[in-house]
Amino acid sequence: MIKRVVITGLGVVAPNGVGLDAFTHAIKNGISGIKKDPELARLQFSCQIAGKPEISTELSLQYFSELELRNFNSTGILYGVIAGIDAWKDAGLSLEINEEPDWDSGTIFGTGTSGIDKFRESIYKIDDFQTRRLGSTAVAQTMNSGVSAYLGGKLGLGNQVTTNSSACTTGTESILMAYERIQSGQAKRILAGSTSDSGPYIWGGFDAMRVCTFKHNDSPEQGSRPMSASASGFVPGSGAGALVLEDLETALARGAKIYAEVLGGNVNSGGQRGLGTMTAPNPVAVQKCIKSAIAKAGIHPNEIDAINGHLTATSKDSLEIQNWSEALERKGTDFPYINSLKSMVGHCLSGAGSIESVASVLQLHHGFVFPNINCEDLHPEITALIDESRIPRKLIEKELNIIAKASFGFGDINGCVIFKKFKCHPLTLSKGKGAKSENQ
Template identity: 30%
Template sequence: MSTPRIVVTGIGASSPIGATAPESWTALLEGVSGARTLEHDWVSKYELPVTFAAEALARPDTVLERPEAKRLDPASQFALVAAREAWADAGTPDVAPERLGVDFATGIGGVWTLLDAWDTLREKGPRRVMPMTVPMLMPNAAAAAVSMHLGARAYARTVASACASSTEAIVNALEHLRLGLADVVIAGGTESAIHPITVASFASMQALSRRNDDPSHASRPYSVDRDGFVMGEGAAALVLETEEHALARGATIYAVVAGGGVTADSYHITAPEPEGLGASRAVRLALEQAGASVDDVTHINAHATSTPTGDIAEYRALLSVFGDRIHDIPVSATKGSTGHLLGGTGALEAIFTILALRDRQAPPTINLTTQDPDIPLRISGEPIALGDGPQLAISNSFGFGGHNAVVAFASA
C-alpha cells in the first residue's frame, strides 16, 4: 500500500503583524515589526523590567461573538479565529465528521484564566471562581474548541512541547493522515501568554530583550548585538488532507507536506544542545521522510529567536547537515518581525514557509544591523527570489525541554 501524499489546502492566522494570514504575509514582506510598548497598567504596577511585546494586531474577543468568547481563554479564542479562517480558505471541505481530525498545540495554555481565577479566589473567595475555569485553562481547550466548532470526531489531540509545539502538531497531523486516521486534519498552534508572570519570569532568566526604548528593533536574529527574544502571541492553523481527497473536491493546493522530524536533546531544560545535535537529527529525519537530499532544499525558515546561545546552536546544526552549502540557501528569521509566539510560532512560520514557496520569495529578516560573524548564513533585509523549478523548504522549531521539530514542504 503506497503512502498517501499530504497537501495543504487552507491557512489562517492571527498574528502581531496581521489579523489574517494574507495580511500577516504582506506585512512580513514589507518588513513590519509587531513589537510595541505594552499599554497595560500592570506593567508599571509590577515594575516589570521589560515593558514591550508583540501583541496580536486583532483582539480575538472583538472577532468572536461575545457568548463564545467569554467561555474561552484568549489562547483558545485565537485558535478558533485562525481555524475558522483556514477552514473557510480551504473551501469548507465536505468531510464526514469521523474522518476529520484536529491536531492543535499550545506551549502554556490558559495562563490568563488560571491566574485570574487565583486572584478571584484570594480577593473574593471560592464562590466567585468561575465554574468554567478548568475547561478554559486546560491545554487541550483550544483543540476541543476547534473540534466542536467544526464537528471533528476522528480525534482532537494536543501536544505541548514548548516552542516546538505547533510544528510538532503539524508533523503529528502528517503522520495521522498517512496512517489513515483521517482524510482531513486541521493543525496548528496558539498562545496568549503576554502576562505579568511570564514577562517577569522570562526576564528573570535573561531570555528577553531589554530594548524598552526601541521595541520595533528589539528582535534582531543573527545580529551581533542581539540580547534576547520578544514575546509574541496569536495563533495559526493549516488544513491538511490527502491529495486524493483534495483533488476529488477540486481544492486549491498550497503545498505538499513532504516530511517531518521530531527529536529530543536530553541535555538541559532551557539551553539548546550547544552543537545542535538533536536539531540536526530532526532536520535529517524530515528530509529523509521527504525522500529529499540536502541539495534539494531551496529555503529555510529558521527558529532564530534572537538569543545569543540559541541562534548559534541552530547555525551549527544546519552547518552539520548542509555543510558549506548552508551559506548559499536563503534563510529567513521571521521572529524579527513577529516576535516569538511560543507554542503558536511553528504554525505561523509554517504558513510563511508555504507562502514563500508559492510566491517564490524568501521573506526578509529585519533588524539585522551587523551580522554575527560566527553565523554566516545567507540573510537579507529584503525578500530573496527563490528562482524557478521545484522548491523544497524546511521550517525549524526548538523548545525548552530539548524539544526539536522540523517540517519540510514542497511546492505544489
C-alpha cells in the first residue's frame, strides 16, 4: 500500500538564525545573515562577504561531548548534527540510548564536500611525517557520509543511513529520496536534510570562477540580490536544514505535530545538452522537472500558491522565472508568489535545498510569505513576464495551501518538491490518537 508522507519535525542552522524560533523571526522580518568575512579579506578574495551560522562552543557542547569536539573542525558535520537532532526533538522523538537500533527510522542527509579543513590539516601532518597525530576522528570528519554516520549513531538509527550529494540540488533530492522510501513502506520515518561546510577552502573555487559578487564588500547585507537588475553574482553561504518525514499513519498514531504533507516531486538532469552546461541549466529539463513534479503530486499548476525558487542572484534568475512561467502556463498577476531565501542567507550550496525547504514549510504552517530583500530594482526581463506584486518585498500574512520548492544545481541537475498544508479529516483522526495541527 502506498503511504502518505508528512513532515513532523524541523531543524535549521542558517546564517540568519540557528534554531526554528530565530530563523522564523529572521525570514519574516527580512533579516540578513550576510557579513564581512575577515578571513576572505585577508586572503584577498574578490568576494569578501559570506553567510555563516554563528555556533558557540556552549551550543556545540549540547550536541557533542568535549572528547568528540577535540580536534573537531568539520563545520558541515557540526551544522548537520545540530539541525538533525533539533528536528528529531521537534518531532517529539526520543533521544534515549537503547541497546536495540530503531529499525523503522533512518537518515538521508546530504553534503557537498565534507571536512575540508580537516583534509588540509591531515595533508600537512602527513607531509610532516606526523600521521599518528591525525586523531581518531579524521576519517569520520572527512568521509562524505560523516554527517549521516554521526546522526545515525547519536539517534540509534537502524534503517537506511546514507549521504547523497548532488551539488545545489542535494537537500531537495534528500527529501525526495526519503519520501520515496517511506511511501514504498521501507521505512516509517527518515531524517532528511543536507549541510555545507563553510570557509575559504569551500568558497575559493567559486570566487575563482567569478560567479560571486565583488561589489558589496563594504555593504554585506545588500550583497545578495536575487531577481534584481543590479545583481552581480551570488554570496557564498553555509549551514544545514533538516526535516523529519514520516508516514501519516505512524504520525497520527503517536499524536505527532504535523507541519505539512509531501505530495511528491521529481529529479532529473539536462544532460548538459542544448543550452545546458556544467554551470548553466538546460531550460527544457528544468521545465520538464517542474511539470513532472506537479504531475506526480497529483495537482494542477493553478493550485500552487507560492514558489520558493533557486534564484541565486546571477544572470540566470530571469531564465528561471521564464521556465516557471512556461512550465506552469501562468504569468502576470496569475503567477504564484515567488521568493528567494538567498537574499537573506546567500547561497548555502549543498545545504541550500534543505534550509530553503524548512523556510517553505514554515510559510505553509504559519501562513505567511517571507519578503525578498535587495530587489527594489527588479530585473526588467522578470517584470515583463510576471507582475511585481508576485515578488513580495514586505511580509505577507496569508494562508497558503501548496508551495513548490525547486533547486537547479551545478552539473545541470534539477529537483522540485511539492509541499501541501496538512489538513486533518475527522475520519482520518479517528484512526489514530490525533494529530496536533492548526488545521484540525
